[in-house]
Amino acid sequence: MYQIKKLIVCLDHSEMDETLVKFASFIAKINQTKKIYFTNVIRxxxxxxxxxxxxxxLxxxxxxxxxxxxKEVVDAHFDxxxxxxxxxxxxxGQLSKKILKLAHEKSADMILVGRKTSLPGSGVVSQRLARRASCSLLIVPENCTPKIDKLLVPSDFSDYSKDAMEEAIMIADRNGSHVDIICQNVFSVPSGYHLTGKSFEEFGxxxxxxxxxxxxxxxxxxxxxxxxxxPVYTMDNNDDPVEDIIKKAHELKVDGIIIGAKGRTAATALFIGSMAERLIQLIDHFPLLVTRPKGKNAGILDYILEI
Structure with missing residues (x-):
């Protein structure tokens, strides 16, 4: 994976900004980041x-x-x-379009946005950014503390899961201290298992x-x-692997979740995967990093910005 040399941080002049600036400082220190764009979009x-x-x-x-x-917030909370x-x-202009365009123009490696749970305001449209960005996206819930002692990487052993795992390893390696990575695979028992003569438990x-x-x-x-x-293996009993991932994150008290975006070409760029989609919707306690190899969506950016 690549270094986070250029980082875009989306601020909105709410209490969320303090958390995002602290995370930006933490990321920059680990990755030896060269440039940070603190950004605000006026509607x-x-x-x-x-x-x-x-x-x-005027x-x-x-x-x-x-x-x-x-600058006041950055001066107060950035190292x-x-x-x-x-x-x-x-x-x-429109928030997501302006951030996407800026990320493209500056060839950003990561976009850092907040997820509000109790603070007023809607915050950044994280799902739209995750689908369309040509780089990785880190979504941080309010009042989170930057820490990476333990990371959860949900995996189906695909290429985009490989991207997420390599990102987790790079983060751990650059942190220079002990970091545990948990690779969780959620599997299920197929509906026709009984035709094999095996019980549910046996086929599980x-x-x-x-x-x-x-x-x-x-x-x-x-x-x-x-x-x-x-590696940890979780059998899905309710046809909802995302619920199993969130439950495991709480159980292990992880400091963040890393998942790979499914869209890797212009044809599939808008499909980040159902698991990533639901995690973005539901995660409100843990930072969520949606990884995408830099530039994978660049071919459709001009089209997207016209939508």
């Missing part, structure tokens, strides 16, 4: 021409004020010892052995960099 700057004639500096003053407000180029960007055991074999094949293809990875 509507349509001011009547007569007003602008009377107050010609828009520029509003933008300067927004940049000043962002001043880090030698990083910090830029403050104010845009006007067969499916688990199959998952164990597939994990060994999967992990052999990855450079683990001597990072400890613990």
């Amino acid at each position: 509507n700057l349509q001011i009547p021409k007569d007003i602008l004639k009377e107050f010609p500096n 828009v520029d003053n509003m933008i300067d004020e927004r940049k000043g407000q962002m 001043k010892k880090l030698d990083i180029n910090l830029t403050y960007v104010v845009k006007e 055991a067969i499916m688990k052995v199959n998952a164990e074999v597939n994990y060994k094949k999967f992990i052999r293809k990855i450079d683990t960099k001597n990072v400890k990875i613990q």
